[in-house]
Amino acid sequence: MNENQEGNNQLRRSIKGRHLFMLTLGGTIGTGLFLSSGYTIGQAGPGGALIAYLVAGLLMYLVMVCLGELSLVMPVSGSFQAHATKFIGPATGYMIGWVYWMSWGTTVGSEFTAAGILMKRWFPDTPVWIWSAFFIILLFSLNALTTKAFAESEYWFAGIKVTAVILFIIVGGAAILGVIHIGDQPAPYLSNFIGEGGLFPKGFTGVFITMMTVIYAFQGSEVFGVAAGETEEPEKNIPRSIRNIVFRLLIFYVGAIFVLSAIVPWKKAGLMESPFVTVFDMVGIPYAADIMNFVILTALLSVGNSGLFVGTRILYSMSQNGMAHTIFSKLTKRGVPLNALLISLGFALLSLLSSLFAPGTVFLMLYSVAAIGGTIAWLVIAWAQYNFRKQFIKAGGNLKDLKFTVPFFPIVPILCILMCLFILGFTLYDPTQRLSLLIGLGFMAACYLFYYFRYGRTKTLSPLLTNQSQDEFVKTQE
Secondary structure, three states, X not given: OOOOXXXXXOOOOOEOHHHHHHHHHHHHOOHHHXXXXXXXXXXXXXXXXXXXXXXXXXXXXXXXXXXXXXXXXXXOOXXXXXXXXXXXXXXXXXXXXXXXXXXXXXXXXXXXHHHHHHHOOXXXXXXXXXXXXXXXXXXXXXXXXXXXXXXXXXXXXXXXXXXXXXXXXXXXXXXXXXOOOEOOEOOOOOHHHHOOOOOOOXXXXXXXXXXXXXXXXXXXXXXXXXXXXXXXXXXXXXXXXHHHHHHHHHHHHHHHHHHHHHHOOHHHHOOOOOHHHHHXXXXXXXXXXXXXXXXXXHHHHHHHHXXXXXXXXXXXXXXXXXXXXXXXXXXXXXXXXXXXXXXXXXXXXXXXXXXXXXXXXXXXXXXXXXXXXXXXHHHHHHHHHXXXXXXXXXXXXXXXHOOOOOOOOOHHHHHHHHHHHHXXXXXXXXXXXXXXXXXXXXXXXXXXXXXXXXXXXXXXXXXXXXXXXXXXXXXXXX
């Protein structure tokens, strides 16, 4: 067998369990925590912020168990794009594939610019574009080399972020209890939770307003499903990652928000560029701003690294399903879909340029798709799992033969769908997000229309479930 597995265009399973764990953990911990957490506390108050993150954590759990079941039935690259194609319909698979691909491409483009801007702190005389170009070459090289090179780099990127959050919770907790002094101030204990405004200074309206921002902070947890097609022993590593990830993420996020709320009054939290820097400064950590600048830079590079990987695999999956040109299915000798990687990077760069030259037109449309792309993906994951389970039982399947099952079916997928719809619907009442939602929904409708125009209503691009025995059905999914 040659390095390309005898030309069968199959990706290699070179992502280990530790890679998958940190890939999922790192894909969720990012600028949404390091930068946006102050905005959440400022808008929702300390109690409202905790509730917002707990609700978002619940929704993330519902999504992960739904995707876990699907990923062990179909452990393929492209994940829920392929699942939607098979268990909902090719048109929905086509729509979510392009929406999710565009969402990550737009995100990756913005990360390159943001990373270059952060470097200005240390190299003020170097143009931003030089650093952006350097990071573009770096992340492209990591993704183009081998899947293992991507996974190993992401493992260390994620490790830095996780270490920073753990240290923050430990140091902040010590400051809350007075073990570490905050200047000449007495230990705050829980005074910020019962002080001016209390837990909900703006009522529950603030919780709803910030919910989309908080949900966005948790998005990226679904990346483990995209990596399932290249994961070693997916039947063992995927369930283990799901069990280990959810509660750790809740501890990290809720713990960090609790510490921030206890140390920084809610009125001040929303005015800070990074409340993490403020807290480290308050407890006297030397070079706090430089340390957090490095951590945030790592977070940006981690998102860019994961985004290129995800976009490449989604495009590869769509190519295999006949929804994109077959050239994107071609693998290098190292098992990397290089053409899909190149076009994904190219789109990210076009997105970056549109943010500079057409911010009110092209970039607004791209940003709008990115803003709702993750939530739509979560909804589709739950929908696909619901359909799969119903079809599996109808075909005579036995749940005991599934390697991972969603508990409390059908409550879990239905609740997940309703929560996603509620969050999307509530954005209509927020004037700052309404236009993005409408543009994003318009793009989704255009994807459906183009699919039916291009392929027709009866055209199927992957085999759908037929009347077959349980064993045959499960075997066709492997």
